[in-house]
Amino acid sequence: MKQQMPINIIGAGLAGLSAAKTCAEAGIRVRLISFQPSERAQSNLAEGGINAALNVMGEDDSTENHFRDTMKGGCDLADPNMVRNLTQDAPDIVMEMDRLGVPFHRENGHMVQRNFGGQKKKRTAYAKSSTGKVLTTALIDAVRKYEVQGLVERYPHHRFEKLILRNEAAAGVLVCDRYSGKETVMAGRVLMACGGMNGLFAGATTGTTANTGSAAGVLFEQGVEFANLEFLQYHPTTVSITGKRLLVSEAARGEGGRLFYYETDTPGHPEDTGVKRYFLEEKYGERGNLMPRDVISREMAMLGRQVYLDLTVLDEKTWKVKLSDLRDEIIHYLGIDPACEPVPVSPGIHYFMGGILVDEHHRTNISGLCAAGECACAYHGANRLGGNSLLGAIYGGRQAARTMIREIAEDMSAGAAYENTLCVDPESFQDGAADPADTASSFRTLTEEETLIQEKMSQILMEGMMPLRDGKLITHALTELEKLKARAGEHEKRTDEPGGFSDECRAKLLLAEATLRCALERRESRGAHTRLDFPQTDENMRKTTVVRYEKGEIRISFREISRL
Amino acid sequence: MKKILHILRRESAQARPYWEDFYFETQDAGATVATALSSLHAENRISPAQGSRFRPVIWEHSCLQKRCGACSMIIDGVPALACDTRLSQLKGDTVRLEPLRKFPVVADLLVDRSVMMENLKDLSVWLEAEAGAGSEDMAFEASRCLQCGLCLEICPNFAAGGSFSGMAAMAPLSRLIARLPEEQRKQTARNYKKGVYSGCGKSLACRDVCPAEIKIDELLVKSNAAAVWNRWNSIK
Ligand SMILES: Cc1cc2nc3c(=O)[nH]c(=O)nc-3n(C[C@H](O)[C@H](O)[C@H](O)COP(=O)(O)OP(=O)(O)OC[C@H]3O[C@@H](n4cnc5c(N)ncnc54)[C@H](O)[C@@H]3O)c2cc1C
Numbered sequence A: 001m002k003q004q005m006p007i008n009i010i011g012a013g014l015a016g017l018s019a020a021k022t023c024a025e026a027g028i029r030v031r032l033i034s035f036q037p038s039e040r041a042q043s044n045l046a047e048g049g050i051n052a053a054l055n056v057m058g059e060d061d062s063t064e065n066h067f068r069d070t071m072k073g074g075c076d077l078a079d080p081n082m083v084r085n086l087t088q089d090a091p092d093i094v095m096e097m098d099r100l101g102v103p104f105h106r107e108n109g110h111m112v113q114r115n116f117g118g119q120k121k122k123r124t125a126y127a128k129s130s131t132g133k134v135l136t137t138a139l140i141d142a143v144r145k146y147e148v149q150g151l152v153e154r155y156p157h158h159r160f161e162k163l164i165l166r167n168e169a170a171a172g173v174l175v176c177d178r179y180s181g182k183e184t185v186m187a188g189r190v191l192m193a194c195g196g197m198n199g200l201f202a203g204a205t206t207g208t209t210a211n212t213g214s215a216a217g218v219l220f221e222q223g224v225e226f227a228n229l230e231f232l233q234y235h236p237t238t239v240s241i242t243g244k245r246l247l248v249s250e251a252a253r254g255e256g257g258r259l260f261y262y263e264t265d266t267p268g269h270p271e272d273t274g275v276k277r278y279f280l281e282e283k284y285g286e287r288g289n290l291m292p293r294d295v296i297s298r299e300m301a302m303l304g305r306q307v308y309l310d311l312t313v314l315d316e317k318t319w320k321v322k323l324s325d326l327r328d329e330i331i332h333y334l335g336i337d338p339a340c341e342p343v344p345v346s347p348g349i350h351y352f353m354g355g356i357l358v359d360e361h362h363r364t365n366i367s368g369l370c371a372a373g374e375c376a377c378a379y380h381g382a383n384r385l386g387g388n389s390l391l392g393a394i395y396g397g398r399q400a401a402r403t404m405i406r407e408i409a410e411d412m413s414a415g416a417a418y419e420n421t422l423c424v425d426p427e428s429f430q431d432g433a434a435d436p437a438d439t440a441s442s443f444r445t446l447t448e449e450e451t452l453i454q455e456k457m458s459q460i461l462m463e464g465m466m467p468l469r470d471g472k473l474i475t476h477a478l479t480e481l482e483k484l485k486a487r488a489g490e491h492e493k494r495t496d497e498p499g500g501f502s503d504e505c506r507a508k509l510l511l512a513e514a515t516l517r518c519a520l521e522r523r524e525s526r527g528a529h530t531r532l533d534f535p536q537t538d539e540n541m542r543k544t545t546v547v548r549y550e551k552g553e554i555r556i557s558f559r560e561i562s563r564l
Numbered sequence B: 001m002k003k004i005l006h007i008l009r010r011e012s013a014q015a016r017p018y019w020e021d022f023y024f025e026t027q028d029a030g031a032t033v034a035t036a037l038s039s040l041h042a043e044n045r046i047s048p049a050q051g052s053r054f055r056p057v058i059w060e061h062s063c064l065q066k067r068c069g070a071c072s073m074i075i076d077g078v079p080a081l082a083c084d085t086r087l088s089q090l091k092g093d094t095v096r097l098e099p100l101r102k103f104p105v106v107a108d109l110l111v112d113r114s115v116m117m118e119n120l121k122d123l124s125v126w127l128e129a130e131a132g133a134g135s136e137d138m139a140f141e142a143s144r145c146l147q148c149g150l151c152l153e154i155c156p157n158f159a160a161g162g163s164f165s166g167m168a169a170m171a172p173l174s175r176l177i178a179r180l181p182e183e184q185r186k187q188t189a190r191n192y193k194k195g196v197y198s199g200c201g202k203s204l205a206c207r208d209v210c211p212a213e214i215k216i217d218e219l220l221v222k223s224n225a226a227a228v229w230n231r232w233n234s235i236k
């Protein structure tokens, strides 16, 4: 039997790491290709925790409860079969991470879980407010073993440029080494794990600047189907700091924090003398502060007032043992000690429920191409529950890898027809895409005009995709975007720098347009998508928004969600 | 607030280094070196040579909240994270920015820190079997290492390519030691001695520069006790 071509995994956050580990354990070779090393990935920023119905808190929890909370939190827009699998396997995922030495919080030797939004039971395993960091560290170590064995080959400063298609199937990727500017074709199946599309909203998300959204843009332009782009998660408790939004973890409310506003914050009144209105508790009762994120962000947007997060109620021990890092961070960046003073917060862009459309096995509409983690649309429906995305990334990476392993085995036993298409001379993959001479040895960055175009694009998107939107607002944004596209077109003609960046810029503009078009077409309010002109949820719209770029046109359709 | 950024630049590893000055003004009291670097456009250049083309400054960034270790550089002579250094805390009108010196420069302020990952491979930093019981606190503290390399930059004993891998290897090894399965003790102890213990001159300059404020001295004491003095039971 001939040797299998390595699978190209794009992205080395939790989803990519988990996929690499799964493949290597099965003896399947992979290339782990990422813009930056794993230590820099957004996964490291995750704070509050990871969900699994371990039932260790004496609350009679079950995977069935986890399933129901996740479906309900996502307003029934997720594929129930996928959510079923995810929640059933969640305890296994968390216990596996425990075996890798992740220091989950324990008391008297037993794992302890905390409350999180949208969940009726304490189901979130955590390590203070650094859960993502400790999980990623452990998976990096686990994968390192396979690097040394040669099963995982790292390309840690390499940018995905485009997918290489053969007979409409994924046959490889074109990758650029950021250090040398050199472009290389890497043949093999492709697993995308490139994270959320933060770069569409540059400077306005809680995430990393490295997830530029360009990989997603390019894939979209190449005909990969995307889904549910209108579902953008605004996290209720963020604060604007220099260059980004700082997240105040939901764990703060899980441990007892409360949101309020001052009754008399009208002009002329000193802000902090009014009566504190715990508006969520007033409306939703005792668990008001732990309503799902879409609900709280919507309430805050409707309220239109400065809201504060009151953490002064937490006791000294909770701060010390469970949230010391969060307290340090708030003091450092905001100059406020949350143990003594309420923190002014407002909703900020935090997570992309939408992304590359995948089926139950993480396959896309292109054969040989799978996707997992935040870049894929899976598990979270119209609103993601906190703690479910770390889970979704690790689990999704594993599932996607298993699918590819299975496909390789099937292909090999059937004469390796697919494998053979991958092994043709890499030169012939070029497709006229890249002339290495253009780019070699130059370290390319965005031109001034491209930077300005992208800044403007983010601004337009932000206005069209506000937490409360309506048709007029979105249409206006689309018109503005049209003008920007014209300007970009001019620039593309003029630019004297050949190669990827104009491509990247154009692809992102296309994805931006697709996002707005999805928001315009969904004429209802559901989860994170609130249309002031269509305030009701429409049962007929309980469908997946599928968006695709075909023959130079963005096409949107609505697809039935499979039943259990 | 007004600052002049005095930046040591280089188009590529092979190119000749040169200094370029940029003007930066902001109302944002919390603005950091990272804020300034993200906002430099052509018009920020101070007296550019006639007809010279603006080249955006290249530097590595990701989280902008000192959680990822990307933005290490030398700021006014001190190794630090750009996103952790407020402009207001820097004295004088001019801020001097240089790339780390212990790693090869790729371009401008971007350096290649792959040697750190190579060292961890050489020292077999992974668990061979299921993690044992041990110290969650120690594992947590050690897990927080950003692999930023600032400790290596300041360390009098670290040189890329040498056998001493510094605190950037001590922390990951300590994560293992915190919950090491018994059968792996010998191997990890050997690597710990080779990569950390035998080269460390205990200057502890690393402790003051570590942006994660990892309690390096405490971790060292614990890991030494276990891996060097064979007192594994001291880890609880
Ligand atoms: C502040 C914060 C707190 C959070 N807290 C929680 C929490 O408590 N619980 C929870 O469940 N979720 C949380 N999340 C969400 C969660 O962290 C992410 O959804 C999850 O980590 C995504 O993992 P990933 O592997 O899909 O992507 P990422 O970790 O973002 O990794 C993406 C990878 O792709 C690479 N990449 C990107 N573009 C390219 C390209 N063009 N070419 C090559 N490589 C590329 C990157 O370098 C990186 O390696 C939080 C998110 C943030 C921002």
Ligand code: SF4
Pocket (backbone or CB within 6 Å): B069, B144, B145, B146, B147, B148, B149, B150, B151, B152, B167, B168, B171, B209, B210, B211, B212, B213, B214
């Ligand atoms: S020990 Fe501290 S200074 Fe050294 S690499 Fe880790 S985080 Fe950076």
Ligand code: FES
Pocket (backbone or CB within 6 Å): B060, B061, B062, B063, B064, B065, B066, B067, B068, B069, B070, B071, B072, B081, B082, B083, B084
């Ligand atoms: S950008 Fe992450 S530490 Fe500075």
